[in-house]
Amino acid sequence: MPQYLSTSDPGFEAAFAHLLSLKREDSPDVDATVAAIIADVRERGDAALVEMTARFDRVTLAPDRLRIPDHEIDALCAQVPEAERAALSVAADRIRAYHQRQMPCDESWTDDLGAMLGWRWTPVSAAGLYVPGGLASYPSSVLMNAIPAKVAGVRRLVVTVPTPDGVANPLVLLACRIAGVDEVFRIGGAQAIAALAYGTESVRPVDTITGPGNAYVAAAKRRVFGRVGIDMIAGPSEILVIADRDNDPDFVALDLLSQAEHDESAQSILVTDDASFGQAVARAVERHLEILPRAAIAGASWRDFGAIITVRDLPEAAALADRIAAEHLELLVADPEGLAATISHAGAIFLGPWTPEAIGDYIGGPNHVLPTARTARFSSGLSVMDFLKRTTLSRMTPEALRALGPSAETLAKAERLEAHGLSVRARLDRLNG
Amino acid sequence: MPQYLSTSDPGFEAAFAHLLSLKREDSPDVDATVAAIIADVRERGDAALVEMTARFDRVTLAPDRLRIPDHEIDALCAQVPEAERAALSVAADRIRAYHQRQMPCDESWTDDLGAMLGWRWTPVSAAGLYVPGGLASYPSSVLMNAIPAKVAGVRRLVVTVPTPDGVANPLVLLACRIAGVDEVFRIGGAQAIAALAYGTESVRPVDTITGPGNAYVAAAKRRVFGRVGIDMIAGPSEILVIADRDNDPDFVALDLLSQAEHDESAQSILVTDDASFGQAVARAVERHLEILPRAAIAGASWRDFGAIITVRDLPEAAALADRIAAEHLELLVADPEGLAATISHAGAIFLGPWTPEAIGDYIGGPNHVLPTARTARFSSGLSVMDFLKRTTLSRMTPEALRALGPSAETLAKAERLEAHGLSVRARLDRLNG
Numbered sequence: 001m002p003q004y005l006s007t008s009d010p011g012f013e014a015a016f017a018h019l020l021s022l023k024r025e026d027s028p029d030v031d032a033t034v035a036a037i038i039a040d041v042r043e044r045g046d047a048a049l050v051e052m053t054a055r056f057d058r059v060t061l062a063p064d065r066l067r068i069p070d071h072e073i074d075a076l077c078a079q080v081p082e083a084e085r086a087a088l089s090v091a092a093d094r095i096r097a098y099h100q101r102q103m104p105c106d107e108s109w110t111d112d113l114g115a116m117l118g119w120r121w122t123p124v125s126a127a128g129l130y131v132p133g134g135l136a137s138y139p140s141s142v143l144m145n146a147i148p149a150k151v152a153g154v155r156r157l158v159v160t161v162p163t164p165d166g167v168a169n170p171l172v173l174l175a176c177r178i179a180g181v182d183e184v185f186r187i188g189g190a191q192a193i194a195a196l197a198y199g200t201e202s203v204r205p206v207d208t209i210t211g212p213g214n215a216y217v218a219a220a221k222r223r224v225f226g227r228v229g230i231d232m233i234a235g236p237s238e239i240l241v242i243a244d245r246d247n248d249p250d251f252v253a254l255d256l257l258s259q260a261e262h263d264e265s266a267q268s269i270l271v272t273d274d275a276s277f278g279q280a281v282a283r284a285v286e287r288h289l290e291i292l293p294r295a296a297i298a299g300a301s302w303r304d305f306g307a308i309i310t311v312r313d314l315p316e317a318a319a320l321a322d323r324i325a326a327e328h329l330e331l332l333v334a335d336p337e338g339l340a341a342t343i344s345h346a347g348a349i350f351l352g353p354w355t356p357e358a359i360g361d362y363i364g365g366p367n368h369v370l371p372t373a374r375t376a377r378f379s380s381g382l383s384v385m386d387f388l389k390r391t392t393l394s395r396m397t398p399e400a401l402r403a404l405g406p407s408a409e410t411l412a413k414a415e416r417l418e419a420h421g422l423s424v425r426a427r428l429d430r431l432n433g
Numbered sequence: 434m435p436q437y438l439s440t441s442d443p444g445f446e447a448a449f450a451h452l453l454s455l456k457r458e459d460s461p462d463v464d465a466t467v468a469a470i471i472a473d474v475r476e477r478g479d480a481a482l483v484e485m486t487a488r489f490d491r492v493t494l495a496p497d498r499l500r501i502p503d504h505e506i507d508a509l510c511a512q513v514p515e516a517e518r519a520a521l522s523v524a525a526d527r528i529r530a531y532h533q534r535q536m537p538c539d540e541s542w543t544d545d546l547g548a549m550l551g552w553r554w555t556p557v558s559a560a561g562l563y564v565p566g567g568l569a570s571y572p573s574s575v576l577m578n579a580i581p582a583k584v585a586g587v588r589r590l591v592v593t594v595p596t597p598d599g600v601a602n603p604l605v606l607l608a609c610r611i612a613g614v615d616e617v618f619r620i621g622g623a624q625a626i627a628a629l630a631y632g633t634e635s636v637r638p639v640d641t642i643t644g645p646g647n648a649y650v651a652a653a654k655r656r657v658f659g660r661v662g663i664d665m666i667a668g669p670s671e672i673l674v675i676a677d678r679d680n681d682p683d684f685v686a687l688d689l690l691s692q693a694e695h696d697e698s699a700q701s702i703l704v705t706d707d708a709s710f711g712q713a714v715a716r717a718v719e720r721h722l723e724i725l726p727r728a729a730i731a732g733a734s735w736r737d738f739g740a741i742i743t744v745r746d747l748p749e750a751a752a753l754a755d756r757i758a759a760e761h762l763e764l765l766v767a768d769p770e771g772l773a774a775t776i777s778h779a780g781a782i783f784l785g786p787w788t789p790e791a792i793g794d795y796i797g798g799p800n801h802v803l804p805t806a807r808t809a810r811f812s813s814g815l816s817v818m819d820f821l822k823r824t825t826l827s828r829m830t831p832e833a834l835r836a837l838g839p840s841a842e843t844l845a846k847a848e849r850l851e852a853h854g855l856s857v858r859a860r861l862d863r864l865n866g
Contacts, residue, residue, distance in 0.1 A: 084847050087840035094837075098550060101542075107534060116784070117531060117798050122777045124811045138848050171847055207811040226666065229811035233659065248863070254856035261852045293851045340826070344555045351549070351828035354860060358853035359829055362841040365550050366825035378557045378640040378662035380823040390813040392799035393773070395784035396792055404527075407520035408795040414517050414604055415571050418726045419694045420791035423687035427787060430681070 002268075002282065002306030006275065007316055019307055020323065020374070024236050024265040027215050034219040038194040045200035052191045057133070059166045059186070066202045068168070068184045076170040077177055084171060091363045092143050092178045098365030099151045102384045108393060115400035118393045123153035124229065126204070127387055128196035129181070130211035130221075131172060133162035133188050139175035140361060144368050145210050145231075145382065146179035152387035157181050158206055160196060162188025189213075193220035197228045210369075210386060231386055232379060235372040236265035239357055240326035240346075242317045242339065243281075245274040247332045247353060253284035255330055258358050260301035261294040267305040269324065271317045278308040318342040325376040328357045347376045398431050435701075435715065435739030439708070440749055452740055453756065453807070457669050457698040460648050467623040467652040474627035479634045485624045490566070492599045492619065499635045501601070501617045509603040510610055517604060524796045525576050525611045531798030532584045535817045541826060548833035551826045556586035557662065559637070560820055561629035562614070563644035563654075564605060566595035566621050572608035573794060577801050578643050578664075578815065579612035585820035590614050591639055593629060595621025622646075626653035630661045643802075643819060664819055665812060668805040669698035672790055673759035673779075675750045675772065676714075678707040680765045680786060686717035688763055691791050693734035694727040700738040702757065704750045711741040751775040758809040761790045780809045831864050 005015050040048045046063040054060045080088075108118025129145045131137060142159070149157050159176050161168070163186045176184055185203060187195060193213075199205035208229035209221060221230045239259040243252050256268035272278045285302060289295045311317045318339060321329060325345035333339050336351035343349070347370030350357055361368045369382035396404070405424045412421035438448050473481045479496040487493045513521075541551025560582045564575055575592070582590050592609050594601070596619045609617055618636060620628060626646075632638035641662035642654060654663045672692040676685050689701035705711045718735060722728045744750045751772060754762060758778035766772050769784035776782070780803030783790055794801045802815035829837070838857045845854035 083843050087843040087847075090837070090840045091844065094544075097544070101540060102552075104537070109534075111527075111530070111798075115797070119535075119799070125777070140844055140848065226806075226808065229808075248859075250859055251856065254852055254859055257852040258850070258856045261850060288852070288855070292855075293849070298852060336828070344558070345822075346824050348825040348827070351826065354831055354834045354864075355827055355829040356856040356860060358845060358850075358856045359834070359837060359841050360825075360827060361850075361853060362844045363837050364548070364827045364829070365544075366552070366827055370825075371822075373659075375659065375662075376822065376824070378822060381825060383823065385818075389778075389804075389809065389811060390816065391779050391809070392781040392793075392803075392814060393784065394781070394788055394793060394797045394799055395769070396788040396797070398787055401787045401792070404523070404792060404796050407523045408792050410516050410520040411524065411573055411795045412791060414520075415573065416726070417691065417694060417791075419687055419690040419721070419731060420794060422721070422725075423684065423691045423789040423791045426681075426683055426687055427789060431787075 002302055002308055004308050006310040007312060016320070022305060024267060024305055027218070030215050030219050034190040034216055034223060037190040038220060038223055041191050041194035041200065042198045046202050049187055049191055049195055049200060052189065053187055056189055057162045057164045059163060061186070063202055066185050066187060068186055073173050073177065073184060076168055077174045079170045080174045085174065088139060088143070088171070088175055088178055091140065092147060094363055094365040095143050095147045096151060099148045099367070099384050103151065104385070104388070113400040113403050114397045116393070116395040119390050120393065121388045121390050124207040124387055124389065126156040126158065126206040127154045128158045128160065128206040128209040130192060130209060130213050130217055131159055131161035132213055133164050137161065137169045137172050139169070139171040140368065141212060142172055142175035143179055146176065146181050148367065148382060148384045149387045150180045152384040154387050156183070156206070158183045158185065158196065158203070160185045160187050160192035162186065162192070190216045190220035193217060193224055197224035208387060210382065231369065231382055232371060232375065234369065236267065237262045238267045238326050238372055239328040239330065240269045240271065240321060240324050241330040241332060242271045242314070242321060243277065243332035244272065244334065245277040246334065247277070249277065249280035249284045251353065251356070252281045252332065253288055255356050256281070256285060256302070256306070257288055257292065257298050258356070259328065260298035260306065261292065264297050264300040265305070266301045268302060269307045269309065269326070271309045271311055271320055273311050273313055273317065275310040278310055282308060314339055315342065321346065325374045327370045327372045327376065328360070330355070330357060345376045347371045347381050401427055402431055435735055435741055437741050439743040440745055449753070455738060457700060457738055460651070463648050463652050467649055467656060470623040471627040471653060471656060474624050474633065475631050482620055482624055482628055482633060485622065486620055489622055490595045490597050492596060494619070496635055499618050499620060501619055506606050506610065506617060509601055510607040512603045513607045518607065521572060521576070521604070521608055521611055524573065525580060527796055527798040528576050528580045529584060532581045532800070532817050536584065537818070537821070546833040546836050547830045549826070549828040552823050553826065554821045554823050557640040557820055557822065559589040559591065559639040560587045561591045561593065561639040561642040563625060563642060563646050563650055564592055564594035565646055566597050570594065570602045570605050572602070572604040573801065574645060575605055575608035576612055579609065579614050581800065581815060581817045582820045583613045585817040587820050589616070589639070591616045591618065591629065591636070593618045593620050593625035595619065595625070623649045623653035626650060626657055630657035641820060643815065664802065664815055665804060665808065667802065669700065670695045671700045671759050671805055672761040672763065673702045673704065673754060673757050674763040674765060675704045675747070675754060676710065676765035677705065677767065678710040679767065680710070682710065682713035682717045684786065684789070685714045685765065686721055688789050689714070689718060689735070689739070690721055690725065690731050691789070692761065693731035693739065694725065697730050697733040698738070699734045701735060702740045702742065702759070704742045704744055704753055706744050706746055706750065708743040711743055715741060747772055748775065754779065758807045760803045760805045760809065761793070763788070763790060778809045780804045780814050834860055835864055
């Protein structure tokens with residue numbers, strides 16, 4: 001049973017605060033193990049990778065076989081059925097088109113003193129993308145990470161993906177091909193992150209690492225952060241649906257379940273201004289849970305973290321949405337754009353009845369790597385920006401320096417940074433002397 | 434003595450690699466202490482802040498005096514001499530004008546299937562800015578952090594600044610005023626970061642924390658990251674000057690020293706295509722070190738981490754610059770724009786002889802919070818983006834869903850996410866039925 005809350009209940013504040021504070025993820029503390037793995041890869045390079053890949057993935061590889069050769073990738077890609085190949089290609093085209101629009105512009109201008117100011121954007125030279133193995137090995141995630149990197153202009157894009165028992169996922173490799181990935185290594189876990197960050201004989205190091213992974217991968221990403229850039233550390237998935245009574249309870253139930261089926265720690269919340277609609281959705285969820293293949297996972301998530309909240313009106317729903325700051329927010333109301341305009345915090349908003357969140361997971365165009373665990377209050381989904389960095393530019397003229405130099409000197413002296421002041425003063429003296 | 438390197442030397446590669454790998458910062462491991470401080474503030478709130486402020490800053494405050502009242506700020510601001518006031522105001526105006534140009538645009542468009550796609554930017558609701566106490570309490574840093582936040586539209590901007598022995602820095606408070614800071618608390622250290630992240634009775638929590646600090650502050654920021662956003666963890670300052678012989682060695686020496694005087698761990702590097710010019714700069718540095726007030730610090734930095742590298746030509750200099758990926762890069766050559774265009778990695782570039790880096794520290798307009806320790810390979814200086822987040826938007830029409838739904842369903846099935854597929858299929862059946 002999910003939690004039933006109503007803003008009209010006297011105990012609502014406490015119950016809602018409790019819902020927000022639920023610790024959904026119980027990350028094991030693997031930091032010491034991960035530190036040892038990273039140290040080992042730094043010290044022994046490929047030898048450590050080979051050994052750990054044999055131990056964890058049960059695959060024994062010569063060092064020169066850590067990288068999957070192109071002909072093997074080609075052979076695996078050829079196994080992908082045409083329908084999947086076509087779907088992946090449509091998805092890639094749409095994701096590429098969306099992310100191309102994100103490219104920021106370089107700017108430069110001359111101010112009223114004649115100084116040139118501006119900035120320019122350049123891509124990181126090399127990026128690494130971690131792809132999990134096994135069941136959570138999602139080709140859609142490959143597209144969502146790799147395409148923004150390539151749109152940003154990253155020249156060398158490296159994928160690491162473990163192949164447990166030697167089994168590679170053809171659709172993942174096809175996604176790599178379609179997205180323009182340059183190198184694929186069949187390694188995983190913290191050892192793959194270490195190899196990407198520090199390099200080994202076979203793996204040249206990269207500058208930024210993105211992509212999802214288990215607790216070991218997450219801990220390794222935290223550890224190498226600073227040495228390389230990383231994307232966010234994603235938590236379990238979430239969806240908030242705000243729906244009025246003029247919706248099909250079945251659609252809403254399936255949207256809630258499509259997050260719940262990801263993970264027992266996922267969270268699905270319905271906010272509605274009609275309590276009986278909420279009941280109808282709850283019944284529909286139960287019906288689907290009887291037949292859904294991943295019912296065990298989805299049912300646990302819905303039971304432990306699901307909620308149906310009845311509100312008095314939609315403004316109240318918007319206020320709750322800002323407090324929840326959901327990763328995914330569906331607005332199934334008469335004027336979804338109007339409601340969206342009153343909500344500040346959400347990773348992605350899906351407007352109207354024909355935009356199930358699953359469209360966004362695969363094919364809508366926007367990225368599906370989004371801030372979880374209320375971090376949409378301060379962070380954004382993955383984008384081309386994760387693979388770009390900005391360099392600021394300035395050029396003073398003698399006139400501009402004459403005008404601004406004395407103020408800089410005053411502030412330098414006030415901060416007791418004498419050489420700062422002198423570096424300006426020496427030039428002013430030259431200009432004036 | 435700084436290191437003298439030349440790309441013509443047979444041992445250059447090894448010496449340069451050594452220079453890049455120098456560990457300049459010896460951060461004490463304060464993580465356990467910081468964890469305890471954070472836990473204490475979370476548990477006891479204001480009482481913990483009061484106690485730690487008495488212990489670390491030797492100031493005893495009632496909880497309702499943790500925040501500096503406006504009239505006290507006014508009185509302190511009134512002590513600032515007119516010249517400093519005017520300089521701060523000029524700096525603020527220029528920083529504001531530069532950062533206003535950084536504001537990204539919302540976008541939305543309709544694609545060829547009729548689907549609406551786009552994104553919008555919103556500010557974080559509340560931001561906290563840590564300002565160190567004592568000597569490193571820089572009013573310029575207040576402007577550089579606070580102005581981008583306010584330009585981004587942050588409604589509540591909170592400063593914490595310790596007042597050791599009860600002494601506040603009037604210029605810092607005036608900078609807060611000019612930048613539009615809303616609340617100032619006289620607390621510091623890891624306890625201030627904990628208060629900003631988790632809140633106490635007096636300090637409402639914020640969503641993002643920026644600003645420099647000592648090892649305790651840095652460790653606390655790392656710990657609260659995820660709960661709130663943080664800016665980068667900055668390392669010691671750096672400058673790389675690329676200069677040809679047509680420069681005044683004195684200017685270059687002062688520019689090198691203006692980084693060296695920050696910190697014994699700072700690093701100043703000169704790259705020149707003229708060995709005798711390099712010698713002249715070295716002599717000028719020595720001359721200034723005889724009279725500079727902060728000669729002890731600057732001298733240690735120059736001796737331990739400074740370097741003069743002679744190259745054969747400017748393309749070689751550009752290649753080294755990309756490997757160094759310096760925080761500050763001055764290009765003192767005949768065609769600085771042309772050389773800049775060949776360099777990818779730098780936090781900020783200063784072009785030509787009339788743009789000493791100190792201008793950028795105070796008054797140029799671009800931000801002086803910049804990536805250090807080679808992180809300019811993958812990260813950028815502080816900007817309005819640190820206080821904004823992007824929400825993606827999508828709205829499918831029935832036609833768009835009919836066109837795209839089947840591909841989404843195919844991919845969902847391939848990933849064995851049945852409910853994802855069903856949430857699309859149910860709608861397709863409705864549209865087709």
